[in-house]
Amino acid sequence: MNKELIWVVSLLLITILLFISGRLRMDAIALLVIVVFVLSGTLTLQEATLGFSDPNVILIAALFVIGEGLVRTGVALKMGEWLIKMAGSSETKMLVLLMLTVAGLGAFMSSTGVVAIFIPVVLSVAAKMGSSPGRLMMPLSFAGLISGMMTLVATPPNLVVNSELLREGLPGFKFFDVTPVGLVALFLGIGYMLVARFWLVTPGKEEGSKQQLRKTFRDLIRDYKLSGRARRLGLRAGSPLIGQRLDDLQLRERYGINVVGLERWRKFRRVMVPVTGTTELRPRDVLLIDMSAAGIDLREFCSEQLLEPMILRGEYFSDRAQDVGMAEAVIIPDSSLQGKTLREIAFRSRYDVSVVGIRRRGELLDGVLTDRPLEMGDTLLVIGDWKKVRAIRQQRELILLNLPAEEDDVAPAPSQAPHAIFCLVLMVAMMLTNVIPNPVAALIACLLMGKFRCIDMESAYRSIHWPGLILIVGMMPFALALQKTGGVALVVDGLMEVAGGKSPHVMLLCLFVLCATIGLFISNTATAVLMAPIGVAAAQQMGVSPYPFTMIVAVAASAAFMTPVSSPVNTLVLGPGGYRFSDFVKIGVPFTLIVMVVSVLLVPLLFPF
Template identity: 45%
Template sequence: MSWDISLTFFILFSTIALFIWDRFQMELVALMAVLALCLSGIITPSEAVSGFGQSIVVMIAALFVVGEALFRTGVAASVGNLLLKVGGDSESRLLLILMPAVALISAFMSSTGAVALFIPIVISIARRANIPLASLMMPLAFASLMGGMLTLIGTPPNIVVSGQLEQVGLAGFSFFDFTPVGLIVLFVGTLYMLTIGRWLLNKLGGGDSLQEQVTLKQMAERYGVVEHLHSLRIKPGSTLIGQTVTSAGLRTHFEVTVFAIRRKERLLSSMMPVLSSTEMAMHDELLVFGRREDVERLCGYKSLSYRGFAESERDEMAQQFGVVEVMPKPDSHLIGKTLKQARFRDRFKLSVIGIRRGIENVETEYRTTPITGGDSLLLCGDWQYIEKLSKQHDLVVLNTPAEKSVAPAHREMAPIALGVLGLMLCLMVSGAVSSLTAVLLAAILMILTGCLKMDEAYKSLNPASLIIIAAMLPLAGAMEKSGALALVVNGLLELLEGRSPLLVCAGLFLFTTVFSQFISNTATTVLVAPVALASAQGLGLNPEPLLMTVAIAASTAFATPIASPVNTLVMTPGGYRFKDFVKVGVPLQLVTLVLTLIFVPIFFTF
């Protein structure tokens, strides 16, 4: 064993040990590893920084921008709403929907891209369902990796093993040859994450619980106004059709406040704010605040149908409308006046839906109740007007709900953002341009069209993830350049010589999956695929099952956060440590090994 090989192994194992020790930040450890390789002369300075110019790093950075645009325009929240409507707030049902959805997308596009796009969606879901991000982020990453097992283009190792067959004059794998075994792995892997994996994730205790800040619903419950929220639909022939809320006199005559209108023809978010010029139309759904008896009286007089107020409507409403708790300042001109006298709604564009005096809620008609010093008011309205409260001098903001941090800032640009996303996916799937070109084009279009501001694009970048990925790429190159990886491959070839087909498959799987945790799975496959082919020829076997085993193993990057960029992407939002991936990922790798040994020989005979 040469000095370069020994030193490379020492740096590799030292890096792994520091990752597991968890004393230093992972990006610092990764940079230390690159520096050590450079100082030792194993790689050149230009090779040490080459990772920062790799297309995968640039593509991930651009995908952060695309994902942020989907978040800021409300597209992510809308997809989250759809998943929530099907899965409710049940963690199990959400995982059962989320994992196959991500896997399906990853089967036809980059798994890294799929995860980057789904991260804001998962954050939105977690916030609304009060589920810790740690319970969703790792399943998201693992599902994308399993999705790579479904098609020929799902992941580069699949193409590598297919090319290996073609090099020796055999027919390569077809597009869906990977699908049968891949579906089985996805099905069992999803069950694993719903049971054992979920139990292990709950034991970790990491991640953002998203419950440190009070929610919109909790604030409404505190003021006792949850039962005053209603949804009404305008029937054909209603006298409200063509009228504005002001001209209809709903507050004056019925003491009912309309704070939002849902209109069916609007794309994505059908919620719209109520302005003085907004005319009501047939089949509009009015989201109103008022006592039940007043609302029923309004329905009878104005030909409206009562629909209640479902949880899903509250979640959708929170994208555009929210609540805020405020208190008048001691010198505020509001003190001593009623809301009507102060023309509160005209001035602040927000509706008062609750008043709290001391520890008691004001139960009387508070529109005609004078405001006193120390009163706290619960306001409801468009997030943009809630944001402006901090710039005025009459009110002090006491509390804002957690939903405010995920409210889309550019929701009117949602159709454009969705169009840009569709263009990106079409370009990637069709192969008209490279994936990097498609993603860069999408990121630039998101900014040029106003879906995202430039400062928001900068803030969307996750430097820790980018540094780890860029720094680990030279380490993989050092393994190849020094001959360390070739040494291990040759040893494996000698060990497997003369063994039974299943033992050969098991050995190839274990070697591929272990090395794929620390270096590129594509690089590992490039080196192991010839070994699998040579083993098949030496044993007189069909090479297809052995090469299929290598391809599946290359996608089982479950055991470390550096095994795949998708793991690195979810590490920070999930609040995971290095050993968390080991605890959850290694059992899943063993499950996949067993499934591979059982089902690969069924679909590809030796």
């Protein structure tokens, strides 16, 4: 092992350790990798930044936009409505339909996005059927991962592997080449989860889960201990608060008072108006406030600020449920909110809703919530105008878990939905015919979605998961560096010593095990970037076709079932499903072994050696 290779391997190990530690953002680490490679002289600037010109990066970005178009036009949520209608009260039927639908949608849009969309659907379905969400959440995540095996564009690892074949001057995979493997994995997954779902609910856990199904205002008030915290205060003439903006008053910082609603006189009656940090108070306004952290004498405060206490019917604004919305939202993986306080991110100004409660790993946080750093998986209870609460669905930092029963939840179905479906079908048709390159086909679909007003430019740019793209671009130099310094050849030589004299099936097995092991520590996309060149080189050493070897790399990269941190898809369902780390190990490891055996036997039949 030469000095250059030792340096590249050391840098790779450091990168993996940084990924595991979570101290730095993964996209920041990827950019640091590019900088270090250039400064150290290992790669030239052109070589280190080669990923920025890779057509597959453009394709992945375009697919994010198309997925967002399907969400904005209500196509995905319409599928959720159909699921509820078709499944009825049968949990078995629901599980089968859920996995089929998620795998089908995930074949053409981000699996993480599909799972995020269906989490509220699953919670609603579980509530109506009176069953535990835990029996459906893991099937949801498994279907999302399996969807990556359904089409060439279903997940970035497939595109990465295909790009490696093209780089070697070989024809790439066709759009549906991976589909047979995905279909077999899907049907195996459905059969497996029909049995394994019973392992997910332990005695006593079922009852606790039922209490978290379709919640009402009363349930949320009880769960977050909101009783006694609400007040209704009217502004009297001459109040020093009149004419002031809420952000300027700093009521939370000075008094521990959180304004969550505002009644204002309009046309001889009081109406609710949305509250934001820029809301300016007017005479005769009535403040709806939360006093969770208030350490003041309310009577003295009202006297000082010329406020008049008013009658409040019902517990914590439950009598205003038609005007004041309330819901739970969860912080997603890679969210920029992690590690920051509500005060630092100006949460109310950013989302136009107030946070009145936070649960972390099932425990209710107390004290001043605005000064508590947020963590991934935290469940926030937000309150505000219904329109603003619903708007959280469009945010990429949070997932709206469920809206309480008081809100008549109607899934959006704008007139642009048929146009969005047309754009999707047209893109798939262009990719199938191979008339134009896949990235161009996706860009045409994006432009048509904009033309048909399925999505605007601002939403399109916001929909792209830039950290994921930067991660791909930053990991690509490793593959080139390992090739230049002999690292790929060294790994291939090691594989050849173990399996070179045996059947190619044994080599496929070794590649799958190596991919699955690496995937425990870094993302499946990064795994594919590192392993794709090794698969091609191993095939060349054995004198056989590289297609079964690269296909096994793609399948293994998607088979991230074993831990809740193997994929963001698993992390998303961890909280809503009430799972422990051991639940994923218990369910995921056996299914990974099943997928491994089946793919090692099936892939050579589809792509002969």
